[in-house]
Amino acid sequence: MNPSHYKAMSAENPFLGPPGAFFISIGVPSTIYALHFGCSETNGCPPNPTQIPQRVASALSDPEWWKGLWDTKATLMYLAWYAFCLVAWAMLPGSRVQGTMLRTGEKKLYKINAFSTFLLALCLTFCTIYLYGPHSFTFLHSKFVNFITASILVAFVESVVCYAASFRPGALLALGGNTGNFIYDFYIGRELNPFSFGTFDLKTFNELRPSLILWVLVDISMVCEQAVRRGGFANVTDSLWLVLLFQSVYVGDSLYYESAILTTMDITTDGGGFMLTVGILSLVPFAYSLQASYLAFTPVVLGPVRTIMILGFNFVGYWIFRGANAEKNDFRNGGNPKNLKFMTTESGSKLLTSGWWGCSRHPNYFGDLLMALAWSLPTGFSTPITYVYVLYFLVLLVHRQRRDDEACEKKSVVVLASSEFYMYGKDWHKYMQLVPYRIIPYVY
Structure with missing residues (x-):
């Protein structure tokens, strides 16, 4: 039996099979946009239910609304952030940790330095805010929807490349992602560890660095936005400080105990497909920060x-x-x-x-x-x-x-x-x- 082409053990596919995978692939990005527009200073949080159908129809039929989703500068900034995380992974020191045993009998080595990357990103962020004031770090708030678009684009391109690369000889396929149906395998992830070489693994890299760290940076941007509106950090509400504290501690804990992720289903079982990629790169930083986004324009004491x-x-x-x-x-x-x-x-x-x-x-x-x-x-x-x-x-x-x-x-x-x-x-x-x-x- 060739372990690299081991088929799924069950004919029952989760997520309702290919139809479910198709609708979720469309639904997840749509939900991220919906949460942004459905909880905003302009539209309300939530908008008036009687006005939602009219507003949605008007927006979807307006070419200017579609153009507003894209911003070249925001896309370049997102790509620069992703590149920063790659460089930090390569340059910062880190220990080598073995993962769980693969079906081939091998154990991958992973470089562990996500927490160092987090500290470096925070240091650069705080230095920027200290030198130039809170308004210098409100761009994640002001271009929020454009960063969502950039992250979804990167997630889609990565998923397409990973799916295509999974057909190379010797690729170790995920147990559930080798059904032969393009839509389902693209969503679930056909290859278990796409773009994995040396101590680099794309799945673990995406899950911890450009996603979790960016989540905290988005929260900080929301704090800066409220500070600009309310006349300084001393006037930022206790509620927003709490959200920043809770989510920063959670992210910091995940990054500090980075090796713990190596035993999770995401790494050991699920393939590197659109399900994981869009969830990690887009949903985590731009939907999980919804509380901070809301409090930025709705102060709660x-x-x-x-x-x-x-x-x-x-x-x-x-x-x-x-x-x-x-x-x-x-x-x-x-x-x-x-x-x-x-x-x-x-x-x-x-x-x-x-x-x-x-x-x-x-x-x-x-x-x-x-x-x-x-x-x-x-x-x-x-x-x-x-x-x-x-x-x-x-x-x-x-x-x-x-x-x-x-x-x-x-x-x-x-x-x-x-x-x-x-x-x-x-x-x-x-x-x-x-x-x-x-x-x-x-x-x-």
Whole structure:
């Protein structure tokens, strides 16, 4: 059996197969634009429901509206940002970390320096603001829609190139992305690790550097916009500072523990297709920053009591998220400092059954959801739009959990090349009895 052309184990394709992949491929970029125009200073947040059909029809039929989505300067700036991240990856020092075993029996080496890139980007940003004032960094706010367009264009071009490159001899294909249907394989990702050479891997690079770091820079731009409007940083509202703090800590944590991403489904299972690329490059920085974007033109003053309550809520989420990930990473790296209980499967692999991982099968998702809610609470309750992220994240994590459980349940030992690709099979049912809750203990 040729491991580079190993077909998907199931004829059932997630995302409703090719039709679903087609509509999601169109729907994700459209949703990013819709969130921007549906929560703006000009249109309202949300716009008057009775005026939405007329406004949409008027905009789509207006050539000037379409032209307004594009800005050459913004596109060049986005490309320059992407190039900066590439240069920083190449030039900044970093350790080498092995990823999980591939079906070929190999383990890729990854260069770990995303946190250093983050610090460098923040240093350059703060120096710019200090030297030239807050108005010098409001361009991400003023050209927001143009940066969305640039990111979607880059995501589309990258996905096309990756799909075409996956037909070269020896390409290691993703288990679910080699169906033979162009639309579905383009969306899911035909090759597991496209443009992966030496210690560089395009998927991990995109997921951590140009996307997550840009998310924080967008938030900073929104703070600068409010500072310009309200007469300085001293007058920026506590709500916007909270959003910047929460999301910066979350991004910084992800970048500091960069190696933890190497065991996620995005890296180990999903191909490098449009699904991941547009989600990472476009959705993350320009939809996840919706709360900061809203607060830039709608100041919300929380006061000390509500600020402390929201801080505590976010801390609980982070405590669960970080504690669960720390337990998992220690265990996968051969450590067990808490003497956690675990079960050993017939294949020899081990599954935690105590600690955070005894509370649910995905406790880190639970922490993630609590933090997501804490990021929306500073916006108040005058609009539901700023809570769309929480609902989207809930659907995303539940879908990912179900995909993961289905894959684990179907797993069996498959011999590929010189390695064994272990899958849990009937042991997964024993594990589900020991850990019955999927994400939220005693709820789901």
